[in-house]
Amino acid sequence: MQDYLDVLTRAVQEWVPEDRPTSQAPSAAELKQILDVSLADEGSDMQSLEDAVKAYLHYNPAVYKSDFYKLLYSGQNKPALLGDWxxxxxxxxxxxxxxxxxxxxxxxxxxxxxxxxxxxxxxxxxxxxxxxxxxxxxxxxxxxxxxxxxxxxxxxxxxxxxxxxxxxxxxxxxxxxxxxxxxxxxxxxxxxxxxxxxxxxxxxxxxxxxxxxxxxxxxxxxxxxxxxxxxxxxxxxxxxxxxxxxxxxxxxxxxxxxxxxxxxxxxxxxxxxxxxxxxxxxxxxxxxxxxxxxxxxxxxxxxxxxxxxxxxxxxxxxxxxxxxxxxxxxxxxxxxxxxxxxxxxxxxWKAIGNQGFAAKIDQLQTMKSTCVELINNSDTLEMLAPAAYVNILFRYRPETMTDEAELKALNIGICKAMMNNGGPYVDYAQYKGRYGIRLILANDEVDEAQLAALLELCQQTGRELVDKKSDC
Amino acid sequence: MQDYLDVLTRAVQEWVPEDRPTSQAPSAAELKQILDVSLADEGSDMQSLEDAVKAYLHYNPAVYKSDFYKLLYSGQNKPALLGDWxxxxxxxxxxxxxxxxxxxxxxxxxxxxxxxxxxxxxxxxxxxxxxxxxxxxxxxxxxxxxxxxxxxxxxxxxxxxxxxxxxxxxxxxxxxxxxxxxxxxxxxxxxxxxxxxxxxxxxxxxxxxxxxxxxxxxxxxxxxxxxxxxxxxxxxxxxxxxxxxxxxxxxxxxxxxxxxxxxxxxxxxxxxxxxxxxxxxxxxxxxxxxxxxxxxxxxxxxxxxxxxxxxxxxxxxxxxxxxxxxxxxxxxxxxxxxxxxxxxxxxxWKAIGNQGFAAKIDQLQTMKSTCVELINNSDTLEMLAPAAYVNILFRYRPETMTDEAELKALNIGICKAMMNNGGPYVDYAQYKGRYGIRLILANDEVDEAQLAALLELCQQTGRELVDKKSDC
Missing domain, CATH: 3.40.640.10 (Type I PLP-dependent aspartate aminotransferase-like (Major domain))
Structure with a gap:
């Protein structure tokens, strides 16, 4: 079984570097052109398996990274990963x-x-x-x-x-x-x-x-x-x-x-x-x-x-x-x-303890408050809902834009542009009819500087999209 | 993450030796006395985690072994294991x-x-x-x-x-x-x-x-x-x-x-x-x-x-x-x-191919036929149902025993005695009112000698149980 452990070890090394993009998936149509996932009558050798593993990890979003804000999880709990293995x-x-x-x-x-x-x-x-x-x-x-x-x-x-x-x-x-x-x-x-x-x-x-x-x-x-x-x-x-x-x-x-x-x-x-x-x-x-x-x-x-x-x-x-x-x-x-x-x-739970999970919640709540404050202090960002927990729904709103349909398209565009650039990886959602960026804080490695940079990037991306549109 | 990979590597080494018993679980009441699985406010160190992993593997039946006949699976498909990791x-x-x-x-x-x-x-x-x-x-x-x-x-x-x-x-x-x-x-x-x-x-x-x-x-x-x-x-x-x-x-x-x-x-x-x-x-x-x-x-x-x-x-x-x-x-x-x-x-599927799975089915069907023949040729074993696929339902029946309740107790006793001795690990079941030993062939490493030994052990265990009972 050592050869399989070796593949896993190499996979871990390729998977976790901090400089890999958080998102790098082409569309399904494009990926089908790049990857051949067809199965055959004859079996394949170990190298083919390792190639498939590499491709799998390469195109999957890096959910362990602290700028993976898209879903209701982020990060990699290593004792849990050991448990799953x-x-x-x-x-x-x-x-x-x-x-x-x-x-x-x-x-x-x-x-x-x-x-x-x-x-x-x-x-x-x-x-x-x-x-x-x-x-x-x-x-x-x-x-x-x-x-x-x-x-x-x-x-x-x-x-x-x-x-x-x-x-x-x-x-x-x-x-x-x-x-x-x-x-x-x-x-x-x-x-x-x-x-x-x-x-x-x-x-x-x-x-x-x-x-x-x-x-x-x-x-x-x-x-x-x-x-x-x-x-x-x-x-x-x-x-x-x-x-x-x-x-x-x-x-x-x-x-x-x-x-x-x-x-x-x-x-x-x-x-x-x-x-x-x-x-x-x-x-x-x-x-x-x-x-x-x-x-x-x-x-x-x-x-x-x-x-x-x-x-x-x-x-x-x-x-x-x-x-x-x-x-x-x-x-x-x-x-x-x-x-x-x-x-x-x-x-x-054994590794982290009740206290460790409590500290994680407290840290995430602190970061949530910090982020909300940054949004509230901004001229062009606005919260779309209260944030009791670690979900932050906000949007970029240039002063000149009041039309809800335009604001929706703009904020969806910001999410997609950031994803297509490799990250940060956020999703969009609507609350009571208004669309915005849904930022989920689930990874307690996130810090104030990272959040400030994200908000700045949202605004910058939004400005570029507005400029690009007005160029047309 | 290397330390977690190291724990996994050591776990694999302890898990797969051929000489470990297939079954070694004490009853739940006993296991609760042996193992402390309680969780605490404070987190634990790596050694505690590794100890828990060792205990976990130690007491779990060795489902990868070819004498694990108990459930509708047996063996360890290593490419699939890599995939799950x-x-x-x-x-x-x-x-x-x-x-x-x-x-x-x-x-x-x-x-x-x-x-x-x-x-x-x-x-x-x-x-x-x-x-x-x-x-x-x-x-x-x-x-x-x-x-x-x-x-x-x-x-x-x-x-x-x-x-x-x-x-x-x-x-x-x-x-x-x-x-x-x-x-x-x-x-x-x-x-x-x-x-x-x-x-x-x-x-x-x-x-x-x-x-x-x-x-x-x-x-x-x-x-x-x-x-x-x-x-x-x-x-x-x-x-x-x-x-x-x-x-x-x-x-x-x-x-x-x-x-x-x-x-x-x-x-x-x-x-x-x-x-x-x-x-x-x-x-x-x-x-x-x-x-x-x-x-x-x-x-x-x-x-x-x-x-x-x-x-x-x-x-x-x-x-x-x-x-x-x-x-x-x-x-x-x-x-x-x-x-x-x-x-x-x-x-x-990539590693084994359609042909590999076909060969596995054919091999298991051949072993099934071999085993059924051995049972049919025995004086004290009998099939309880036809065996179209790789399930073999049979029982040990000493010539002197005709009472269905006694035969049920005896065959259940055989399964439990073998389990308590570390294996082979089989289960019992009933078909149209008659109880017997349910032998599942899902691991294509099984060979004729192993099956012959299993059937011999069933008979020997059965004889011992009958003798023990008549001693009372």
Whole structure:
């Protein structure tokens, strides 16, 4: 196996130099001309494999670099990377204890730690959880738990005839719509509740939507709050929504895929102080904890709910009622074979500790504030939304430009021009109809100088695009 | 990063020696006494991480060894392992082309190759597919495609009021029940159709079940055939079921998670000759292709079906309608963030080639026949089911023992005793009420001498258990 380790070692050396561009992907049409990825009847030699590995790394964006601001992750958590390598090597699978013994104990410890942070271990609760293939699957299971709570017979008998209605804010992640589709709820029965000027769900509007559903004879069954919205990082208010949920016996889920890690920080966890009032919670370790994709979990306040909801029966060839049966996590899951994502999260948590993650959050929040101040002090940049968390949505606006369509095109153009020049790599998004640059601070190596340079580059690129256009 | 590579290198050396036991896991209660997996406020040093890695590998079964017969995979495909390591290093995510450019092109090439093998590229079809987090998710999407085909309005509006009914054989994988639960069909509405004496779905019984559903006013919408059942490896007859499906306009899915790779082999592909008659197909590369878990795909005969079925809308912050939009595989998926499983499959396919996989299938089938012959020639071993594929279900039966409960206990005892002695690592299962040892041949390093020794050990262990019992 040494030859494969050698290829990996050379790949690491080529991958991580600080002077490589953060973005260097041609369009798909161009890349197809450059690369031949066709497969053949005959096998290939080691050199062909290494060439493919090199090309793979060359054209993939350098997500480990601190100017990769495009997605809800950035950086390279090295203990987690080691964990993922070992996971591939040992190839455990997580349905039964016997074929993933240490990973099972690690996953249970992680679930314990996550539940402690969320506060599900309070008041004598016996919380549980299971790791899943991404935050969308965690949110799907959150909605499924809610359905099972409202209609326990549906699992075996199918729809009851009553229309089930779910509620999220108009800023929630699109996995809510996917879940309503997959679960057979119907996307029209997922209500996008109005958000306030901070991008948070409006409890009054939520109550009105529920009343509206009830007046039609529908059954409200799921409220999905967001802790850290995708575009602006807003935190929905948990306490008032929890009161509404309790009043109507509706399951309350929090999608903390992105914003959950705020709970590590003494200083900032007030944004999510009432998380323990929910019934279930989504947390993605592959986002702000920088673990390689995917590493997500669904946490549940009351043990037993997952197996009761997710297990469809069958599988007796696999799940034997032996002495370790309580440790067969597969019976809590909608998956069968499941990659052992626990090890990478466990190793990084072991290496970094609660304090290390808290320091990371605090550092990122400080950098966020610094960046917002720089934007607010600029004549041609403006914030498009509040920035409670580490999402910064802003735009370049020359004094002479007031047309929203022109401003949209200009800011998209800035993002694309910077990407085409190798980086920084940012994305664009809209909030309440206005388009801007979405800057995600997920890599705590970022510093004030780098942020100042980025903002200057945005303005300079914007000026050049305006000049170029006026030349035409 | 060199220190992490060094830990990996040492881990590889400790992991792969041929003399390590295949199984060495204590019970969960014992392992909790041995290992401390607790996490703390403070971070830990590199030595602690390496100790954890060592323990992880030590207690995990050695799935790379040829006497790991327990699950539907065994062995270590080294090009695929390299691919998984690089995947973790580069941390692409597969929702948009821009953040996984080469992986996207590789995934599309794999889908092309898989569709060619299944025969979905015939007759001017434009097949498609998407890689998913496991065969259970692929089968879920197969059933979801069927639902969308039967009830296109359900996606937005929810249940129509008519009871939807799905059909699989009584030998099908338990993911069918999970899918019926998740999708809100109701597990009672998943009919387990009788199988024949070869473990294959009985088309006459299938037609009767459909007629029965229709007489109740129900809507048959999904037939899920199995290519390679979990316990005995049976292949359902595609052509007669396809006629039934066409007659009633029912979606026909084939779960080839385990048995799909037979299509590589000229000599054996007749078992699945009519696969092109289906509408969708599940294939797990992490099973017989020995790629690290997970690497699965859902293949669909007609392009456009996946996006139409799976996309729930939303996600405009992510899916920009730019020039590469056709390459944004995320819109075909029920996931958002998705690990780049394509690279590991692509590298192994590149290294091994179609011919290499064909040779592997042929070799395993030869070993299967050899093993069955040894069992049939033995006085105290008996086959419990036909062995069309590489699953061998047999049992030890001393002449004096005829009671089924005793035989069950004895054969379970043999499996556990061998596991507790470090290996070989086999599992037990039942077929049509009789329990035996399920031997899976997935590692083509296995040879006749090893199989003969295994069968001898089963008999010897069985004799010892019988003697021990009669001593009491």
């Amino acid at each position: 070992i996971t591939s090597l040992s190839n455990a699978t997580m349905h039964t204890y016997q074929v993933g013994p240490v990973a099972t104990l690690m996953e249970l410890e992680l679930i314990h730690q996550w539940n402690r942070l969320v506060g599900f271990d309070k008041d004598g609760n016996q919380p549980e959880g299971v790791m899943v293939a991404g935050g969308s699957q965690a949110n799907l299971i959150g909605m499924m738990l809610a359905r099972h709570h409202a209609c326990p017979d549906l699992k075996s008998q199918g729809p009851s005839g009553r229309t089930l209605v779910a509620y999220v804010s108009d800023q929630a992640h699109y996995s809510g719509q996917k879940a309503a589709n997959v679960l057979g709820i119907g996307t029209d029965n997922l209500i996008a509740v109005a958000s306030d000027d901070q991008g948070r769900i409006c409890p009054v509007a939520l109550q009105q939507e529920i009343d509206n559903s009830l007046s039609k004879g529908h059954l409200p069954f799921y409220i999905g709050l967001t802790a850290g919205t995708t575009v602006t990082g807003a935190y929905d208010p948990v306490a008032p929504c929890s009161e509404i949920a309790r009043k109507h016996n509706i399951w309350l889920h929090i999608d903390g895929a992105w914003g959950g890690p705020i709970l590590f920080s003494e200083q900032h966890r007030h944004l999510l102080a009432d998380s323990h009032l929910a019934d279930s919670f989504t947390w993605d370790a592959h986002k702000l904890m920088n673990v390689p994709i995917t590493a997500a979990v669904i946490l549940v306040k009351q043990a037993g709910a997952l197996k009761s909801c997710c297990s469809g029966g069958g599988g007796e060839y696999l799940f034997h009622a032996d002495e370790n049966a309580d440790y067969n996590l597969g019976e809590r899951s909608i998956q069968c074979g499941r990659r052992a994502d626990a090890l990478k999260v466990w190793l990084s | 690089i995947t973790s290093l580069s941390n692409a995510t597969m929702h948009t082309y821009q953040v996984g450019p080469v992986a996207t092109l590789m995934e599309l090439e794999l889908i092309h190759q898989w569709n060619r093998l299944v025969g979905f590229d015939k007759d001017g079809n434009q097949p498609e597919g998407v890689m998913v987090a496991g065969g259970s998710q692929a089968n879920l999407i197969g059933m979801m495609l069927a639902r969308h085909h039967a009830c296109p309005d359900l996606k937005s509006q929810g249940p129509s009021g008519r009871t939807l009914v799905a059909y699989v054989s009584d030998q099908a994988h338990y993911s069918g029940q999970k899918a019926a639960n998740v999708l809100g069909i109701g597990t009672d509405n998943l009919i387990a159709v009788a199988s024949d004496d070869q473990g294959r779905i009985c088309p006459v019984a299938l037609q009767q079940e459909i007629d029965n559903s229709l007489s109740k006013g129900h809507l048959p919408f999904y037939i899920g055939l199995t290519a390679g059942t979990t316990v005995t490896g049976a292949y359902d007859p595609v052509a007669p079921c396809s006629e039934i499906a066409r007659k009633h306009n029912i979606w026909l899915h084939i779960d080839g998670a385990w048995g799909g790779p037979i299509l590589f082999s000229e000599q054996h592909r007749h078992l699945l000759a009519d696969s092109h008659l289906a509408d969708s197909f599940t294939w797990d590369a992490h099973k017989l292709m020995n790629v690290p878990i997970t690497a699965a795909v859902i293949l669909v005969k007609q392009a456009g079906a996946l996006k139409s079925c799976c996309s729930g809308g939303g996600g405009e912050y992510l899916f920009h309608a730019d020039e590469n939009a056709d390459y944004n595989l995320g819109e075909r998926s029920i996931q958002c963030g998705r690990r780049a499983d394509a690279l590991k499959v692509w590298l192994s």
